[in-house]
Amino acid sequence: MKLEKLILVNWGFVVSREYPFGHTTLLSGSTGVGKSSFQDAIQLVMTGGKQHINVFNSAQDESGASRAGGKVRRTLASYAVGMRDNLCVRPYGSHTYVVAVFAPDAGESAEPFSAVVAVEAAVSGTREQGRSVDVARKLYFVLPGSRVMEADFIESRKGNSITAVKVEDIYHRLRQRYPRVLPFENSIEDYLCKLYAEFRGGGKTLVGPREAEGAARAFVQSIARKTVGSVDELIREQVLAEPDFSDQIGHIASLMQNVQRLRKIATELLACRERLAVLKAHADAFLTAFEEAMEAELGEALRRQQDVEEEIQRLEACRRLALADVEKQQALADRHAQALKRATELHGTAKGRLNGNPVAQDRERLSREIAAATDGRSRIALDVLAALTGLRGYWTNWLPWPNCLQGRRLPTHPMWSGWSSMPRQSMPPTARPPRVNSRRC
Secondary structure, eight states: OEEEEEEEESOTTSOSEEEEOOSSOOOOOSTTSSHHHHHHHHHHHHHTTOTTTOOTTGGGTOTTOSEETTEEOOOHHHHHHTEETTEESSTTOEEEEEEEEEEOOTTOOOOOEEEEEEEEEEEEEETTTEEEEEEEEEEEEEEETOOOOGGGTEEEEETTEEEEOOHHHHHHHHHHHOSOOEEEESOHHHHHHHHHHHHTTOTTOOOOHHHHHHHHHHHHHHHSSSOOOOHHHHIIIIISSOOOOHHHHHHHHHHHHHHHHHHHHHHHHHHHHHHHHHHHHHHHHHHHHHHHHHHHHHHHHHHHHHHHHHHHHHHHHHHHHHHHHHHHHHHHHHHHHHHHHHHHHHHHHHHHHHHTOHHHHHHHHHHHHHHHHHHHHHHHHHHHHHHHHHHHHHHHHHSOOOTTTTTOOOOOOTTTTTTTTSOTTOSOGGGOOOOOOOOOO
16 A cells, blocks of 8 residues: 555645655655645654644654744644644644555555544633633544545635634544445554555455554654664564553553442443332233223223213104104194085085075075074063063062962962062162052962
8 A cells, every 4th residue: 555645634834735745755845834734644644643642743853842943842733723833824723634545556456445533623812811722522533435526625715725624524424425434433453454454455355453563663663763783673563562551551451440330320221120110010000090991981982982972863763653643643644634625615506506495485484584583582581571670670579479478488480489588678768669468369
């Protein structure tokens, strides 16, 4: 594998663009033009900026002091914001990308791939009071089988001024443009293992953390401006040297702390599980009782529904019977009306026929005469009755009873029934006849 091109976006004081590399690439120039910036960018990709391995600008040997020759020691954050001597090119923070595209050399059958380191840096403080720079976020990507381009990381460009894609959006942007994007957020070990596995041909090739870290150390040592005796010495001292387990011990201690926390969480989860089991038992009992109550209510409702349906059927039968009776009565009334109409017609016909018959006319005349004679006799009887009534009162009040009738009861007759109730003094004294002293009847 060989480095085909290097893409720098917002890296130190270097112009953001693609920089192609050949089989042999010479970096030349006076002090401060950026030769070490290219070297540190390549070192960042090959080591992931891992502590105790990556040393920026190691050619100037600034590892022993914070300042050397009046310069601030270079860090990943200072490269991201372009900071030197308390001067900051990007004082409002930066989204920085260092990308290396690797391609197989002649005779190799491996596929090309790209390695991306994305850094988001923030600046606090002022120039007068002193600025501090911090790395807010750091992402690593490996894109097997893909050659990324500068346009993938630049949102817009105006002259030499660019606007880089935000670090939080770069993953989705790369996923839209390339088939395979492997992200490693703040996981340097996994990034290095995948990076050096791709150098071995990719695919299912695996590289362990120790081997990847040894390869990174060897690369850093190879680009340092030191005299290297031979390749054998380099391999013996850097690759086969006694490993430093300080990082592993710290990692194991962190894992042990995590184990303790997980054990405590497991205990709490078991207690929660027991409480949930009790709650489940109560919930099951409640659901059982609720289901039984609902079944009872449903049965009662069904029974009531059946009773209502039966009552509706009974009322419907009664209604049908009533309608049938009404229809019968209506038919009977219709027949009676027709019979009455027919009788009326026959009566009218008979009456018309009788009006033209002499016998019927004589009968009607005789009926009128009989009724008139009856009325006359009734009037005469009433007149006679009135006269007799007056005569009886006279005899009762002024004439003595004959001896032959004294002590005898007069015969009862409707004509005489009202005499006893007439007053004895109904006639005035002047009209009274003289009293007769006769003893004979």
